[in-house]
Amino acid sequence: MKPVIALVGRPNVGKSTLFNRLTKSRDAIVADFAGLTRDRHYGDGRMGQREYIAIDTGGFEPDCSSGIVQEMAKQTQQAVAEADAVVFVVDVRTGVSGQDHDIARYLRQCNKRVFLAVNKAEGMSDSPLLAEFYELGIGDPHPISAAHGQGIRSLIEAVLADFETPEDEEALPDGDEEPVIRLAVAGRPNVGKSTLINTWLGEERLVAFDMPGTTRDAISVDFERQGQRFKLIDTAGLRKKGKVFEAIEKFSVVKTLQAIADANVVLLLIDATQGVSDQDAHIAGYILDSGRAVVVAINKWDAIDSYQREVLERSIQTRLAFLRFAPVLHISALKRQGLGPLWKALADAYASAYRKMTTPVLTRLIHEAVQHQTPKRAGTFRPKLRYAHQGGMNPPIVVIHGNSLDHVSDSYKRYIEGRIRDHYKLVGTPLKIEMRSSK
Numbered sequence: 001m002k003p004v005i006a007l008v009g010r011p012n013v014g015k016s017t018l019f020n021r022l023t024k025s026r027d028a029i030v031a032d033f034a035g036l037t038r039d040r041h042y043g044d045g046r047m048g049q050r051e052y053i054a055i056d057t058g059g060f061e062p063d064c065s066s067g068i069v070q071e072m073a074k075q076t077q078q079a080v081a082e083a084d085a086v087v088f089v090v091d092v093r094t095g096v097s098g099q100d101h102d103i104a105r106y107l108r109q110c111n112k113r114v115f116l117a118v119n120k121a122e123g124m125s126d127s128p129l130l131a132e133f134y135e136l137g138i139g140d141p142h143p144i145s146a147a148h149g150q151g152i153r154s155l156i157e158a159v160l161a162d163f164e165t166p167e168d169e170e171a172l173p174d175g176d177e178e179p180v181i182r183l184a185v186a187g188r189p190n191v192g193k194s195t196l197i198n199t200w201l202g203e204e205r206l207v208a209f210d211m212p213g214t215t216r217d218a219i220s221v222d223f224e225r226q227g228q229r230f231k232l233i234d235t236a237g238l239r240k241k242g243k244v245f246e247a248i249e250k251f252s253v254v255k256t257l258q259a260i261a262d263a264n265v266v267l268l269l270i271d272a273t274q275g276v277s278d279q280d281a282h283i284a285g286y287i288l289d290s291g292r293a294v295v296v297a298i299n300k301w302d303a304i305d306s307y308q309r310e311v312l313e314r315s316i317q318t319r320l321a322f323l324r325f326a327p328v329l330h331i332s333a334l335k336r337q338g339l340g341p342l343w344k345a346l347a348d349a350y351a352s353a354y355r356k357m358t359t360p361v362l363t364r365l366i367h368e369a370v371q372h373q374t375p376k377r378a379g380t381f382r383p384k385l386r387y388a389h390q391g392g393m394n395p396p397i398v399v400i401h402g403n404s405l406d407h408v409s410d411s412y413k414r415y416i417e418g419r420i421r422d423h424y425k426l427v428g429t430p431l432k433i434e435m436r437s438s439k
């Protein structure tokens, strides 16, 4: 599981600036989409091979009643509770304030690993001013400049040092190994997650239950459907009671993010009776950012009439336009309708995400695409696409080599993407196109 790092501190110390720096390197599959409302509180980051989730508590509305524990919004406390480590951000220019002491006291009793980041310390890595911060009782101050990118690497390396580097345990459908589809079911409370999972597990031969008793009550269930093995990843907002799952009130973004990160394929459930909410759009945005394969299922299809169905279809097309590559199915978990096609869609999405693409075929596709439509000249530059190879799976990445490729327009990239998608019949997975110029 990706470690979760919460950024905590009083207003104006630079939490959001640090958050942006920690999460900006993530590979957004495609930059900006209409309808994608980004959640700026949670983001994925990477330091070398190590990935993490960062939470910015900065934008959360402070509670106006007095006392630090009340003052720190409830969300901040929840963020700390959900985090594996906390980065406590202070400001070298203002020195230690009373509020810093209050926050330090709160953090000391939280029983979490806390790292002290002294921000705005550009060019001050061994300033005597830093010594003052020892009095917070949080340990060594790490001087950083969030704005100028100084000291960030050593801070995050210290934070991540306690966590194991994940082994590459990805179940690739290579060789003799039977592939196991790691499936996460995402959706807001009440959409029907537990109903669906119980229906599945009631229907299918249950291979095994295993419940690693981690602090997070992770649940994972292995089961089989028509010879295809699935591993159901811990799902936010559910608890297992005996053999059945039941919904619990609490919805956790962190748990959702971790489940998505841990999955190969994500099933996004939408409640037909509620339409696409902001929360649905946020979850869809996380899935898009993760690069995972995704299938959208509109549940409770039985509960709406044909007029409502039409309205809903349209709103999905606009509000989830950025997940255009995902198939949209209609199901009723309660009435057990549409579940056959759903299995097929999940398996197809998985197969697409792990499709093997060879260099000769990709290169031929690129040449054919260029023959059909040449990339536009940009000033004196004429982009030249020479050859392509596969750079990764889940999501599939196609790396195109050539000259002046920085000048290839986004629309041309989409054109290339479309041709590759058509050829390989990719459904339910994003496809990433990377350009690598040799000049």
Ligand code: GDP
Residues within 6 Å of the ligand: 009, 010, 011, 012, 013, 014, 015, 016, 017, 018, 058, 059, 119, 120, 121, 122, 144, 145, 146, 147, 148
């Ligand atoms: P937050 O309220 O804790 O999220 O703080 P912000 O990230 O919004 O930053 C508050 C102010 O501090 C902004 O004006 C930032 O530009 C500034 N700031 C953030 N990081 C640095 C830094 O490393 N050096 C300097 N000099 N200013 C910074």
Ligand code: GDP
Residues within 6 Å of the ligand: 187, 188, 189, 190, 191, 192, 193, 194, 195, 196, 237, 238, 246, 247, 248, 299, 300, 301, 302, 303, 331, 332, 333, 334, 335
């Ligand atoms: P969760 O919070 O996402 O786990 O949602 P639940 O599985 O607890 O379902 C919430 C409510 O929706 C329950 O009352 C279910 O009976 C109902 N529900 C779930 N699936 C369907 C469905 O396909 N059709 C209808 N009409 N109701 C459903």
